[in-house]
Every structure is written in C-alpha cells, then in structure tokens.
Amino acid sequence: MKKLFLAAMLILAFTVNAFAIPSSFSPVVKKAAPSVVNISTTKTVTRQIDPFFQDFFGGMFGGTHPFGFGNSGLQKYKSTALGSGFIIDRDGYIVTNNHVIEGAEEIIIKFQDDREFKAEIIGTDPLTDLALLKIDTKGANITPILLGNSDTAEIGDWVVAIGNPLGLGGTVTAGILSAKGRVLGDGPYDNFIQTDVSINPGNSGGPLVNMDGEVIGINTAIIQSAQGLGFAVPVNMLKNILPKLKKDGKVYRGWVGIVMQPLDEQLAASFGLSDTKGVLIADVTKGEPGDKAGLKAGDVIVAVDGRQAQTSRELAGIIGSKSPNERVVLTIIRDGKRQNITVRLGERPSNNQTAANYYNVKPKQRAGDIVVKDIDAQQARKLGISNGVIITSLNEDTQAYKKGLREGHVIVLLNNKAVNNENDFYRIYDKIKKGDLMAVKVVLPNGSNFIAFAKSE
The missing domain is CATH 2.30.42.10 (PDZ domain)
Known part of the structure; x- marks a missing residue:
C-alpha cells in the first residue's frame, strides 16, 4: 500500500510539473510567427557640424565645405531604424509602436519569407505609443494573428515575445507575465504589462503572445539598467482605439x-x-x-x-x-x-500647457510657521485668479513643509473657505487648534492642488 501511495505521488508530481512547464514553445511559435513582421524606417536627420571642422574646411575651400555641409554648419543625412509589428487582418493592417515609425519618411515591411512591402501610416496615438500601418498585399497570402484578452491574462502565465531585436528577425524569447497595471510615468494612460521575457531594441512593436498564440500585449519598453524588466501595452487598450485609428487616423478622447x-x-x-x-x-x-x-x-x-x-x-x-x-x-x-x-x-487637448517660472517672493510680514501676504494684481493675472495670498515664509520643520507646501505658493482656499486676502487667511488659520488637520488649495503656474497637514503652532 505504501509503494502504491509513493507511485501515485510521483505520477501526480510529474503531471503538475508537465502542466507548469511547457515541454516546448514550438506550437505557439508556429501559430504566431508567420504574422510577425520586421519594420525598417528611414528619415532625414539634421545635425550641427563641429565649428572646428566648419571653420577649417571653410578657410581652405573659400567658404564652401568639401563635403557639402555649406556655410550653415548643418548636415543632413538619412537615418534608419528597426522595429517589429504584426498583421491583424487580411486587408494588410499592421500594428506597431508609435515610436518605431514616428517621423519616418519611408517604411518597409519585411516578412519572415523575405517578402517586402512599402507601408503607409493609417493612424497614430502617441499617448498609448501605438500606431496602425497598412500594406498593399496585391493579393499575396498573409496570415493575421489573433488578438487575445489582456484582462483575463494572469500573473505567472507563460508568455512569448517574437520580434526583430537588433535586426535579428524572427527571434523568439519566452518567460512569464510578471505584473499588470504598471505605471512608468510616460503618460496619463500608463497601464503596462510587465514580463521577464528577454526584450531588446528592435523588439518594439512586436507581439507578446499567450500559450494559445494570441496577442495579449505589444512590446514597448525595457529598463536598460535592469535585467528581466520588459513592458508591453495591453492588447485590450489596442482593441479600444483600433476603430478610431482606422476611421480618423488619431484618437479623439x-x-x-x-x-x-x-x-x-x-x-x-x-x-x-x-x-x-x-x-x-x-x-x-x-x-x-x-x-x-x-x-x-x-x-x-x-x-x-x-x-x-x-x-x-x-x-x-x-x-x-x-x-x-x-x-x-x-x-x-x-x-x-x-x-x-x-x-x-x-x-482632450493634444498637448498639456507648460509650466511658467515661479514668481519672486516678497519680504516677510508676520512671524509664525506660515507667513503670507496679499498677492499683487500682476501675479494674480499670471495665475488666472483674482485673489489669494502668497507664502513669504515657511518653517521647514513643520508638517506643512514635509507635505509639500513651499514659499511662493499661492493659497486661495483654507479648509474649503475662500482666502481673498491676508486677513481672511489668518482669521481662519488662527481658529484652527494645534494638531488639527487643515487643507489648503495651492495655485501654481502649472496648475493647482490641495495639501493637507496638521497645524504645528
């Protein structure tokens, strides 16, 4: 009976192990790889020539540079870049990253069987770093890939990346889905899938696929200083904007x-x-x-x-x-x-307004942890407000400072009450007991926010 139990446990362990670790990724690759393409882009780049060479050759050749740089010291040259993409339907639509094709004057799509096609840009969305291209297949046989569901993909799932890293087309790497919902600070819609799949320059725009050969992400970013940290845009984000890219060429939000x-x-x-x-x-x-x-x-x-x-x-x-x-x-x-x-x-506007420079802070008026004075009319106009007080002195040992309040900040609300002038501020401030919470609305050149802290005096 004991031997039978041990045999059963060995069989169970083998079965669990077989399900946990694929014996081969070959079936996934055979299904997905024909839909993956290499993308080569060309664009004209202008750069400044070193003044030494400009002056040297200018002097020798009477002001005309022998290599055609001219008197301006500017040189134009063709720059090429490589990336990846994948076919999503038989009409020739191809998905990649926006940064792969941004500014490109010519885009060449190369299939795994060495066929090449010129592509046109149908739509781009810099906020999600996605782009939609199209080729004229002229009746050629192409294989679209299936789009999966990134919402149902789970942490720990096996995933495979196929792409063109460093120009090595058709490269396949495998790993697991490490995390979801990562924010890298690149934009307002950051929601990256993290993976330990080996991703290198040139993989950008290629698919991250599950064990069914379906796309769950678009490989987008790596952290150069780390190992095993790759990031992909969830495919559901692509599916949400795809109709808009096809119809309008951009995403109106x-x-x-x-x-x-x-x-x-x-x-x-x-x-x-x-x-x-x-x-x-x-x-x-x-x-x-x-x-x-x-x-x-x-x-x-x-x-x-x-x-x-x-x-x-x-x-x-x-x-x-x-x-x-x-x-x-x-x-x-x-x-x-x-x-x-x-x-x-x-x-949604295409670009956010840039922050202006801070204004000068006037001399101190009253002693205390927070000292304010009326904002002048010119400062108010710059900030788009009519009234408020400016902080002229702030004790750095207070919680207010630790929470982000600074000299030069303009306060317009205190505990949700309007602060039109210095008298308003101190009338409300002086009624707040030491240790009680207080919240101020601060207006800055690049926006406004609330800061809450315990009163320290």
Whole structure:
C-alpha cells in the first residue's frame, strides 16, 4: 500500500510539473510567427557640424565645405531604424509602436519569407505609443494573428515575445507575465504589462503572445539598467482605439477640464471622507465641460456612469475611453453629501500647457510657521485668479513643509473657505487648534492642488 501511495505521488508530481512547464514553445511559435513582421524606417536627420571642422574646411575651400555641409554648419543625412509589428487582418493592417515609425519618411515591411512591402501610416496615438500601418498585399497570402484578452491574462502565465531585436528577425524569447497595471510615468494612460521575457531594441512593436498564440500585449519598453524588466501595452487598450485609428487616423478622447489629485489619509479626513477611494478635484478650468456642468474644486469624484474610479489614473482612463460630446454621469461627494452631475465631454487637448517660472517672493510680514501676504494684481493675472495670498515664509520643520507646501505658493482656499486676502487667511488659520488637520488649495503656474497637514503652532 505504501509503494502504491509513493507511485501515485510521483505520477501526480510529474503531471503538475508537465502542466507548469511547457515541454516546448514550438506550437505557439508556429501559430504566431508567420504574422510577425520586421519594420525598417528611414528619415532625414539634421545635425550641427563641429565649428572646428566648419571653420577649417571653410578657410581652405573659400567658404564652401568639401563635403557639402555649406556655410550653415548643418548636415543632413538619412537615418534608419528597426522595429517589429504584426498583421491583424487580411486587408494588410499592421500594428506597431508609435515610436518605431514616428517621423519616418519611408517604411518597409519585411516578412519572415523575405517578402517586402512599402507601408503607409493609417493612424497614430502617441499617448498609448501605438500606431496602425497598412500594406498593399496585391493579393499575396498573409496570415493575421489573433488578438487575445489582456484582462483575463494572469500573473505567472507563460508568455512569448517574437520580434526583430537588433535586426535579428524572427527571434523568439519566452518567460512569464510578471505584473499588470504598471505605471512608468510616460503618460496619463500608463497601464503596462510587465514580463521577464528577454526584450531588446528592435523588439518594439512586436507581439507578446499567450500559450494559445494570441496577442495579449505589444512590446514597448525595457529598463536598460535592469535585467528581466520588459513592458508591453495591453492588447485590450489596442482593441479600444483600433476603430478610431482606422476611421480618423488619431484618437479623439473625452475631456472634463479638471485638475485631478489623489487622496491621502489626511486630505480625505480634511474633507470628511472615511477612506481615500476617489479623486479630488484640485481645480476646474473655466469654460471647460466640468465648469459648465457645475463641478467645483474640492469635489471628490468616486464613479463615472456607476463605474468606480478610485484613483486619478482610473478616472483618466475611463474618461479617455469616451468620445467628445458624449454625456457621462459623475458621482461626486461635496460637503460630505453624494450627488450626481451630468457632464457633456469636450475633446482632450493634444498637448498639456507648460509650466511658467515661479514668481519672486516678497519680504516677510508676520512671524509664525506660515507667513503670507496679499498677492499683487500682476501675479494674480499670471495665475488666472483674482485673489489669494502668497507664502513669504515657511518653517521647514513643520508638517506643512514635509507635505509639500513651499514659499511662493499661492493659497486661495483654507479648509474649503475662500482666502481673498491676508486677513481672511489668518482669521481662519488662527481658529484652527494645534494638531488639527487643515487643507489648503495651492495655485501654481502649472496648475493647482490641495495639501493637507496638521497645524504645528
């Protein structure tokens, strides 16, 4: 009986091991590899020539550079780059990364059987680093790949990358899905799949496939200083924008016109909230959809059309998936009460406004941990406000400083009460007891946000 038990355990161990580690990735490769293509791009680049060579040859040849650089010291040359992509249908549509083809004057697609085609750009979306190309197949036989479901892919799943790293076409590497929802700080819609699959320059734009040979991600980024850290755009993000790229050549996204800020425990407490789930509105841009709908700074958004939005990134993703002119219902908490506000979305601007330089800070007025004075009219106009106070002195040993408050910041709200001048600030400030929470709304040249901290004096 004991021998029978041991034999059963050995069989079970072998069976588990067989399911855990594939005996071969060959079936996956045979299914997916014919759909993967190499992408070669060419563009004209202009660079400045070293003044030494410009002066030297200019002097020798009477001001004309022998190599055609001219008197300007600028040289134009053709630059080539390599990447990967994959075919998604028999009409010749190909997906890759935007950074692979950005600025390209010529794009050549090469198949695994050495066939080559010129490609045109159908659409690009820099915010997700995705691009859609098309080739004229002229009736040639091509094999599209299947798009999987990145939402159902699980951490620990086996995955395979196929691409053109360093120009070595048809390279296959394997590993596991290491994490999901990674934020690298590249954009507002960061939601990367992390993998330990070996990814190198040239893999960009190629597919990350599951064991069924379906695309679950588009290989996009690596961290050069680390090993086993590759990142891919989830394929579901591609599927969401694909119709828009085909139709319009770009992605028109919904826009509320608010400055979002994540909630921490102190901010949540200062607004009377029991947890940090939700997104604080730090500012509402005048004339934008949010302003027209009645949103206010200090509101906390907790849901969109009944779908929870617990973080700024979640909210940006939900709104960004909507189209301009679409109506959404925002569930907000204002003054401790939940209410719904309907917003007709605008169109997200293509570029964010850049921050201006900080303004000069005036001399100190009153002693204390936080010293303020009235903002002057010129500073107010630069910030787009009518009133407020500017911090002229701040004790660096206070929690206010540790939480990010600084000299030169302009305060317009204190504990959700308007601060029009120095008297307003100190009237509210002096009533707050030492150790009690206080929250200020700070306006900066590049936006505004709330800062919550315990009063230290």
